[in-house]
Amino acid sequence: MTAFALFKLQSYLGISSKLEVFEPYQYVACIGEELRARFGIDTANLTPGPAKWVERTNPMGFKVLLPEKWREEADRDGGTVVLGSDGHVEARRPAGGYYFDPVNPPLQDVAEPSDLEKHREAICSFDWPSFADESHESLRARAEQVYALGDCTVLNLCCHILAAGQLLRGYENFMVDLLTNKKTARTLLDYLVEGYLQRIDRLAPLIRDSVDVVLLNDDLGTQNGLMLAPATYREMIRPYQRMLFAHVKKSFGKPILFHSCGAVRELIPDLIELGVDALNPVQMSAHGMDIGALKRDFGRDLTFWGGGIDTQSVLNRKAPAEVADAARRNVDILGPGGGFVFCQVHNIQPDVPPENVVAMFAALDDCGKR
Numbered sequence: 001m002t003a004f005a006l007f008k009l010q011s012y013l014g015i016s017s018k019l020e021v022f023e024p025y026q027y028v029a030c031i032g033e034e035l036r037a038r039f040g041i042d043t044a045n046l047t048p049g050p051a052k053w054v055e056r057t058n059p060m061g062f063k064v065l066l067p068e069k070w071r072e073e074a075d076r077d078g079g080t081v082v083l084g085s086d087g088h089v090e091a092r093r094p095a096g097g098y099y100f101d102p103v104n105p106p107l108q109d110v111a112e113p114s115d116l117e118k119h120r121e122a123i124c125s126f127d128w129p130s131f132a133d134e135s136h137e138s139l140r141a142r143a144e145q146v147y148a149l150g151d152c153t154v155l156n157l158c159c160h161i162l163a164a165g166q167l168l169r170g171y172e173n174f175m176v177d178l179l180t181n182k183k184t185a186r187t188l189l190d191y192l193v194e195g196y197l198q199r200i201d202r203l204a205p206l207i208r209d210s211v212d213v214v215l216l217n218d219d220l221g222t223q224n225g226l227m228l229a230p231a232t233y234r235e236m237i238r239p240y241q242r243m244l245f246a247h248v249k250k251s252f253g254k255p256i257l258f259h260s261c262g263a264v265r266e267l268i269p270d271l272i273e274l275g276v277d278a279l280n281p282v283q284m285s286a287h288g289m290d291i292g293a294l295k296r297d298f299g300r301d302l303t304f305w306g307g308g309i310d311t312q313s314v315l316n317r318k319a320p321a322e323v324a325d326a327a328r329r330n331v332d333i334l335g336p337g338g339g340f341v342f343c344q345v346h347n348i349q350p351d352v353p354p355e356n357v358v359a360m361f362a363a364l365d366d367c368g369k370r
Contacts, residue, residue, distance in 0.1 A: 003029040004098060004350035005357075007062050012354035013038065018055075019064045022047055024072070024131070025082075025091060025100045028347055029064070039361040043341070044146045046211065047156040048132040048139055059095075067131035085130055098350050105170035113187040123188065124195025126168060127158040140206040147210035154257065155211040157203075157248070159196045160218045161189060161240050162227065168192075178228065178236045189240050197247050204251035213257050213278070214248050221262020224287050230266055238270060245275045257305055261346060263287040265294065272301045281346045282307030284330075292333050304334050305341040309360055315344060316351045320359035327363040335367070 001009070003019045006029045010017060017032035022045075031041060050067030057063050059080060066072075071083040078095035091100035107123075110116060116123065134142075147153045160167075165174040165188055177185040220227055220237075228237075245256055255277035263286040264271075264279075271279065282304050284291050291307045307330060309315050314326050327342075334340040342364050348357060 001029060001031065001348040002098065002350055003027045003058070003064050004060060005348045005352050005354075006031070007060075008350075008352075009354040009357050010035065012358075019062075020053060021064050021066050022049055024066055024070050025102075026347065027058075027098060040365065042151045044149060044151040044153045045156065046143055046146050046153050046207075048128065049134050049142075050131055051134045051138065067133075069131040069133055102167055105168060105173070107168045107188070108170040108173055110169065110184065113184045116184070116187050116191065120191050123168065123191040124198065126164055126192060126195065127160055128199065136202065136206055139203070140210075143207040143210035147212075152212045153210060154213045154215050155207065155252075156215045156217075157196075157200070159199075159216050159244060161192065161244070162218050162220060162237050164192055165189065175228070178232055182236065185236060189236075193240050193243055196244055200247055200251050208252045208254070211252060211254055213255050214252050215257045215259060215280075216244070216248065217259040219262060220260045220267055221264040221283070221286060223262060223283075223285075225263050226266060227262070233267060234270065238274065241274055249275055255303075261286075263289055265289055268294075268298050268302065272298065276302070278303035278305040278341065280305040280343065283345050285310050285312045285345070291330060295334055299337065299339050303339045303341060306343045306345055307334055307340075308342040308364070309344045311345045311347075311349060311352070315356050315360065316349060316353075318356070320353075320355045323356045324359045324363035324366075327360050328367060331364065331367045 003021050004027065006019055015032070015034050017034055020030040021027055022030055030045065050069065052068040053065040054068045055063055056066050072080050073083065075081045075092070079097070080093045081089045082091040082100055084090045089104055091102050093100045107116070107119060143153070165177070165185065168188065169177060174185065220233065226233070248256055256275060257278040257280055258271055258276040259280045261281060261283050265288040268279065279302055282291065282294070283289055284307050291304070294304065309323065309327050309330060315323055318326070331342065344360065
């Protein structure tokens with residue numbers, strides 16, 4: 001849930017817990033214990049975090065806790081910029097905006113595969129942000145603490161592949177690389193996955209006994225279709241997913257939850273074959289993502305971790321009673337036979353009325369009492 005939506009919800013419910021923004025690019029905040037108990041939330045997030053939190057007031061006027069090493073400051077246009085460790089601008093949030101957009105991709109000027117060698121260390125450490133600077137021992141202790149709660153602990157490893165190439169090279173550059181500069185694209189992905197496998201080797205012995213599910217992320221779809229042709233995906237992206245997913249299964253021995261937004265129906269058989277156990281967020285409003293058809297065609301092989309309520313046109317726009325009705329209908333479609341974890345489609349956004357969040361969880365509670 002975004003911190004903006006969470007602030008409104010907590011204010012509505014009279015909860016005063018501090019908001020920990022663990023993913024500041026999208027301003028995603030942790031759900032506190034009081035709210036988890038109120039709604040019966042039985043999954044727990046384990047994402048590498050900061051060594052220290054600091055309190056700051058965000059542009060909307062309420063206080064949040066941010067990682068100490070997160071460096072954001074106002075710019076001359078009234079927006080907010082994020083500075084990298086070398087002082088250059090990495091992302092920008094426009095005035096009145098909610099999210100940071102990446103700018104100045106670090107490898108945008110790379111011309112040849114050989115140019116990537118001098119950036120190898122930075123590529124290998126990508127997707128582990130500098131503000132998430134807690135020690136491995138701290139992460140291990142926190143994992144044990146979260147696991148002891150008895151809920152389903154989900155380890156967020158991130159480990160993007162397609163999205164990482166887009167962020168490192170620039171969206172347009174990397175998409176062109178996949179078609180016309182394949183050697184550069186493969187060299188970049190070789191280094192990237194090399195770093196991911198090393199990360200897994202370091203973390204798995206420390207925390208695998210305190211983890212129930214491993215979350216991997218990579219957006220492969222848009223609202224209307226795939227980001228790239230299936231043939232390009234299978235040639236350029238899937239081989240790296242195969243290496244990564246196999247290593248996760250071998251090292252952790254836990255189910256893989258794969259996050260991809262958008263219209264990804266055409267690639268679901270590929271993901272199942274690669275070892276994905278559950279799919280999130282099941283963007284039901286995207287092309288071809290009818291949840292009834294997905295359940296019918298893939299429900300024997302895949303758990304749907306999402307699709308509980310549409311966040312683009314229902315949770316944010318309908319009356320509470322309509323939200324509750326929609327949630328019940330979706331449970332009736334995805335729930336039979338198991339293989340369904342109720343979750344709204346992606347993060348709850350700032351435009352969602354708190355009354356609708358309450359209605360959504362009340363409907364879910366009703367379904368559980370049937």
